[in-house]
Amino acid sequence: MKKISLAALTLTTLLAACGGQPGTMPQVSTAPQASTAPALSQSPLSIDPAQIVTTKAGETYVRNQLVVNLRGRSAEALAADLGGQVLDRIPELDVALIGLPAGKDARSEGVRLMREGQVRYAAAQLVQRREAPVKTGQLGEQAVKQVFDQLPQYALDANHMNAQPAWDAGYTGKGVKVAVIDDPADVSHPDLRPNWAGKAFDPATNTTYTKVQDWIDWLDRIDGKLDQKVNGSIDHGTAVASTISSAKDGKGIVGVAPDSKFLPAAIFQPGFVGDYLVARSVIWSVNQGAQVLNNSWGGLGYSPLIKQAMDYALERNVTVVVSAGNSYREEWRNPAQLPGVIASAALDINNEKSGFSTYGRHISVAAPGVDVLLASPLFINEDGTRKSGYTADGGSGYQLISGTSFSGPYTAGTAALILGAKPDLDPYQVRRLMEETADASVGSNAAGFDRETGHGLIRLDKLAARLKAGNMPEKGGAARVKVEIQTPGGYVPGILADAVLEGDGADGAVYGVQTDADGYANFVSIAPGTYTLRVATPDLTLTGGNPNERDSYVGKITVTSGSVLSTVVPLRVVLTKGAVNLNPVDPYEPNDKMEQAAPIKYGDRTNVAYIFGKPRDLDFFSFMGKAGDKIQADVHARATIGGSLDSFLVLRDSAGKKLAFNDDANAQDSSLTHTLPADGTYYLEVSSCTILCASDGDDPAKGQDDDSPFNKYVLELQQLK
Incomplete structure (x- = not known):
């Protein structure tokens, strides 16, 4: 050498948060093969870049690929119900990857399946890019x-x-x-x-x-x-x-x-x-x-x-x-x-x-x-x-x-x-051995734990001495939380709730999970002891909405050394808000045509409205303007209020002629400014990019279906000086 x-x-x-992506559909055997295989581009697991969606919170997911924990249900039957196709399975997890047809959004379809109790969980596939x-x-x-x-x-x-x-x-x-x-x-x-x-x-x-x-x-x-x-x-x-x-x-x-x-x-x-x-x-x-x-x-x-x-x-x-x-x-x-x-x-x-x-x-x-x-x-x-x-x-x-x-x-x-x-140590014991033998003087707190370096620098000399001495940490444990929401019709599972355990003290470990379709949040191989439990439902970046639509809980939970998930008794948490609404009512419907347009005026912000209820919904709003008025119209949707709507906005005159349009002005929310050419009535047309982008707003028939209960938006109209 x-x-x-x-x-x-x-x-x-290169970064720790590496990533990559690509889409199609045939099926792959779940039995590993032991010789030459095709390249990724030939795999049914490839991802179409056009199907990548970025949420308000910066998460990136695949719109037409749904990950489902089947809970014993037939993957083929579920895919047929969705109009899609099974791309692959992981039998050890009872999980299938399902390709969805055009117009269906994996996030909203997943929530629907969970709300209906058909699966343990269903979610869009998350993807990563290299940083x-x-x-x-x-x-x-x-x-x-x-x-x-x-x-x-x-x-x-x-x-x-x-x-x-x-x-x-x-x-x-x-x-x-x-x-x-x-x-x-x-x-x-x-x-x-x-x-x-x-x-x-x-x-x-x-x-x-x-x-x-x-x-x-x-x-x-x-x-x-x-x-x-x-x-x-x-x-x-x-x-x-x-x-x-x-x-x-x-x-x-x-x-x-x-x-x-x-x-x-x-x-x-x-x-x-x-x-x-x-x-x-x-x-x-x-x-x-x-x-x-x-x-x-x-x-x-x-x-x-x-x-x-x-x-x-x-x-x-x-x-x-x-x-x-x-x-x-x-x-x-x-x-x-x-x-x-x-x-x-x-x-x-x-x-x-x-x-x-x-x-x-x-x-x-x-x-x-x-x-x-x-x-x-x-x-x-x-x-x-x-x-x-x-x-x-x-x-x-x-x-x-x-x-x-x-x-x-x-x-x-x-x-x-x-x-x-020590091959018999559990994962928590391995973690704790590292922490207890680390150099705690590293970081902002020389006396112990800090958020920048945890328990400090790994020191293999101290670890070796501890291994030789033979005194090992106690085993880890498990915890389960069962979240329910009390509704007028009775208790329903609190799906998609955020559940966080915070260990007592400044150096207490913190763990976070999300509840499944039965309302369970599971914590495996964690430190024994008493935790503060915090629960809040639902995640508004997924469903959209206002913070006052969430309910929360704070309490205590104890984890016993050696406990395992299969035998631990779940802690029941009951909330009164946060049930997911899969059939919202748009207060402005019917407004699917110019002649049905809902009125709006300068300075107004609408209530929450929806591109929902039909495969290619269009919403029209009318306002009066004068020649020379400089107007700004904004659609507050996925990037600002959460939910799934990638909005598209069109300004039309009284004859229906398109004067201006916009797809993405602010992280997939729409905004346009325009100086009005004459006195008269004008129309703002709101829809989804999935429906209108292919024709720049002129022909919904050239687009794809988009019908999601999380296609929420608020329209704002201003007159600029």
């Missing part, structure tokens, strides 16, 4: 103070995680499999090949690869020739895998758990990635014997599918590690918000929180994540052979890289060290 100089390294950065790279500084002098294997790795030295004492004590992750749910890692890399577990997974085609060359050939098909550049769509997963499992063989770098084996599951492929591929990868990883799952990805929103997949792992004693995210702010990100997972924040070379690292009360521990030296994919020579090791001609072999994407796998590797020594 060629000797490396730090100056030759390429500084490459912009994190910009960081150069590697500091501390990096060369200690060398592991051949190349300098500051993250593992005595000033940081201090791995050598743990390795010397025999804690190397031997016998532990770690799943890398990420990019399709380059298993041929000389630092990774010795510790590849012998299987790699493409969830888009449900294919398991067992030969290095077959996997590399597949990488080349989906990514193009690797000798063209270091491509982000495989770069990230290679770096993540090397953080955990790089072999300690005197060459290149070494992973924090150098005797662990890794299983790559490739969720990030060209285009977009949806939570269905993630869930399928989680199930595959658990079924292959993974004891730790690393998830260096994330985004906004709540996914009941990801929650169920993570619970599948946790309930089988699999430790789940997630990156906190790189949003630079305090917030919850999916899946870092979920109960039972270990959320990892990123530190810089000075053991201070990185500027980009997402923070909050859900953070568990912190690890290095700025300018860490990790593996990068290898190039292919013109003759088809693969170069080995580092070359200075473009980043082949190794890279400096930054993000909570890499503090996460340092944490996952630590979990592997623990489980190699």
